[in-house]
Amino acid sequence: MSKITFLGAGSSIFAKNVLGDCMRGEALQDFEIALFDIDHERLKDSEQMLNNIKMNLESTVNIVSYTDRKDALRDAKYVINAIQVGGYDPSTIIDFEIPKKYGLRQTIADTVGIGGIFRNLRTIPVMLDFAKDMHEVCPDAWFLNYTNPMAALTGTMLRYTGIKTVGLCHSVQGCAEDLLKSLDMPTDNIQWEIAGINHVAWLLEINRNGEDLYPEIKRRALEKQKEKHNDMVRFELMLRFGYYVTESSEHNAEYHPYFIKSQYPELINRFNIPLDEYPRRCINQIEEWKKMREDLVNDENLSHERTNEYGSYIIEAMETNQPIKIWWKRTEHGRFN
Numbered sequence: 001m002s003k004i005t006f007l008g009a010g011s012s013i014f015a016k017n018v019l020g021d022c023m024r025g026e027a028l029q030d031f032e033i034a035l036f037d038i039d040h041e042r043l044k045d046s047e048q049m050l051n052n053i054k055m056n057l058e059s060t061v062n063i064v065s066y067t068d069r070k071d072a073l074r075d076a077k078y079v080i081n082a083i084q085v086g087g088y089d090p091s092t093i094i095d096f097e098i099p100k101k102y103g104l105r106q107t108i109a110d111t112v113g114i115g116g117i118f119r120n121l122r123t124i125p126v127m128l129d130f131a132k133d134m135h136e137v138c139p140d141a142w143f144l145n146y147t148n149p150m151a152a153l154t155g156t157m158l159r160y161t162g163i164k165t166v167g168l169c170h171s172v173q174g175c176a177e178d179l180l181k182s183l184d185m186p187t188d189n190i191q192w193e194i195a196g197i198n199h200v201a202w203l204l205e206i207n208r209n210g211e212d213l214y215p216e217i218k219r220r221a222l223e224k225q226k227e228k229h230n231d232m233v234r235f236e237l238m239l240r241f242g243y244y245v246t247e248s249s250e251h252n253a254e255y256h257p258y259f260i261k262s263q264y265p266e267l268i269n270r271f272n273i274p275l276d277e278y279p280r281r282c283i284n285q286i287e288e289w290k291k292m293r294e295d296l297v298n299d300e301n302l303s304h305e306r307t308n309e310y311g312s313y314i315i316e317a318m319e320t321n322q323p324i325k326i327w328w329k330r331t332e333h334g335r336f337n
Contacts, residue, residue, distance in 0.1 A: 001030060001031065001032050001062065002030065002031050002032070002077045002319075003031060003032045003033075003034055003075055003076045003077055003078075004019075004022060004028070004031050004032070004033050004034065004076065004077065004078045004079075004080065004315065005034040005036065005072050005073050005076040005078070005079045005080070005138075005141075006018070006019060006033065006034065006035055006036065006080045006082070007036050007037075007069070007072070007079065007080065007081045007082065007083055007130065008036075008037055008081060008082035008083035008084070008147070009035035009036055009037045009042075009043055009046045009047075009065075009082075010037035010038075010039040010041075010042030010043050010045070010046060011037075011042075011046075011082050011084075012042065012045055012046045012049060012289070012296060012297075013289075013296075014082050014146070015035070015046045015049075015050065015082070016046075016049060016050070016053070016296070016304065017307045017309050018080060018082075018146075018309050018311045018312060019033055019050055020050070020053050020057075020304030020306075020307075021304075021306050021307055021309055021311065021312035021313075022061070022311070022312045022315065023050075023053060023054055023057050023059040023061055023304065024057065024304065024305075024306040024312070025312050025315070025316040026316075027316050027319045027320045028061065028312070028315060028316060028319065029059060029060045029061060030060065030061075031061050031062070032061070032062045032063075032064060033050070033061050033062065033063045033064070034064055034065075034066055034072045034073075034076065035047055035050070035063065035064065035065045035066065035072070036065075036066050036067075036069055036072035036073075040067060043065050043067075044065065045293065045296075045297045046065075047063060047065045048297050048298070049296050049297050049302065050063050051063055052299060052300055052301075052302040053302055053303060053304045055300070056300075056301060056302060056303045057303060057304065069130075069133060070133050070136070070137055073130075073133050073134055073137050073138050073141075074137040074138065075137065075138055076134075076137075076138040076141045077138070077140075077141055077142070078141060078142050078144060078315050078318075079130075079134065079138070079141050079142070079143045079144065080144045080146065080311055081127075081130070081143065081144065081145045081146060081147050082146045082147060083123070083126065083147055084147065085119075085122040085123045085126050086122050088279070088282040088283075088286065091118075091119075091122060092109075092278065092279055092282055093279065094118075095109050095114065095115040095118055095119070096109060096115065096276060096278075096279055098114075099113075099114045099115070103262050105260055105275045105276075106254055106260075106275070106276070106278075107250040107251065107253050107254050107260070107273065107274060107275060107276070107277045107278065108250055108251050108254065108277060108278045109254070109278055110148040110149060110278065111148060111149045111150070111151070111152075111198075111199055111251070111255070112149075112254060112255055113254055116149050116152075119148065119149055120149055120152050120153070123147065123149075123153060124152075124153065124156055127147075127153055127156060127157060127161075128156070128160075128161065130143075131143075131157060131161035131162075131163045134163055135161075135162070135163070140164075141163075141164070142164045142165075142166070142314075142318070143157060143163050143164060143165040143166075144165075144166055144168055144311050144314065144315075145157065145165060145166070145167045145168065146168055146169075146311075150167045150169055150198040150199070151167070151197050151198045153167070154166070154167030154198075154330075155331065158330065158331050159331070166314070166328040166330065167198060167328060167330070168309075168310050168311060168314075168328055169198050169199065169247075170309070171198075171199060171201070171246040171247045171248070172194055172201060172246050172327040173308055173310070173327065174308070175192075175194060175203055175244070175246045176190055176192040176194075176203060176206050177190070179203070179206075179217065179244055180213075180217075182224075182229075182231060183217060183220040183221065183224065184220075185213070185216065185217070185220070186208075188208075189208050189209060190206060190207065190208050190213070191205075191206075191207045191208070192205060192206045192207070193205040194246060194327060196245075196246070198247075199246065199247030199251050199252075199255070200245055200246075200247065200252070200255055201245070201246040201247075202243040202244070202245055202246070203243055203244040203245070203246065204243060206244075214242075217238075217244070218238065218239060221235045221238060221239060222239060225239070228272045229272065230249065230272065231248075231249045232249060232270075232271045232272050233249035233250075233252050233253045233256075233259055233271050233273065234248070234249045234252055236258075236271065237252060237256065249271075249272075249273075250273065250274050250277045253271065253273045259271055259273055260273065260275075310326045310327075310328070313326065314326060314328075
């Protein structure tokens with residue numbers, strides 16, 4: 001029996017999406033789905049939730065929880081990574097509150113700046129431990145990384161471990177359609193091309209039946225900038241540099257040196273920048289999980305519809321040798337001159 005191992009399986013909502021998708025894949029029905037998390041209570045919750053989905057989908061996968069990481073990885077063919085080292089408390093709190101004492105404000109802090117640096121310092125050693133275990137018990141497995149800082153962590157695995165690795169982020173596949181929807185433009189029959197560095201990939205082309213949509217996009221964006229909205233940073237970048245960027249305005253506010261400036265605090269209000277956005281999200285997610293847990297974990301009628309997360313499609317394509325089109329993170333091989 002082939003094996004998919006999910007590291008960080010206590011992330012129940014994300015595990016539901018990715019592994020529920022796997023249970024929807026016809027070619028993956030003979031797989032073992034191995035769950036691992038250092039939080040054993042959340043691990044148990046995810047196992048029960050996924051077994052409910054399995055029952056209602058009439059899937060034949062075998063779901064197994066492990067408390068030993070190496071056992072979870074043993075003989076895996078695919079390893080999905082969705083960990084967050086240190087969690088919200090204490091690490092995210094520290095990442096925001098200490099810099100704030102010295103006047104440095106952040107929005108997400110998962111990629112660059114003080115928050116991104118310390119996320120890297122916390123997470124890279126754990127990723128290297130994963131790679132060491134994988135070399136011992138599943139050296140040929142593919143490592144599908146969903147953990148941030150995406151570019152740095154995926155780059156570390158590719159450059160220094162010898163593990164076959166791809167980085168996966170949600171921002172690319174919905175970028176073009178979301179942009180058009182925000183400007184009340186139709187989304188049918190569009191073709192687009194995106195390239196760049198996670199989370200700063202750029203929508204280089206967007207067309208419909210050969211027609212460049214950027215002139216109309218920019219016209220509408222310029223008009224929309226006259227009123228406050230939640231994507232002002234990305235629209236400003238597009239109007240200044242010519243291209244729309246994949247990740248959210250709250251991310252890009254701290255990726256570029258133009259928006260969060262101690263000497264120009266009025267820019268925060270002008271571009272509607274949500275400082276401390278990520279801690280707020282964490283608190284909301286913790287509270288939401290308390291409300292949702294009973295329904296998700298103990299609902300014997302729980303089912304799942306396949307999402308647009310790439311993980312299951314990659315695995316299914318590799319198993320069936322059927323090509324698919326996806327966007328993933330890898331080392332640069334000449335796309336940019």
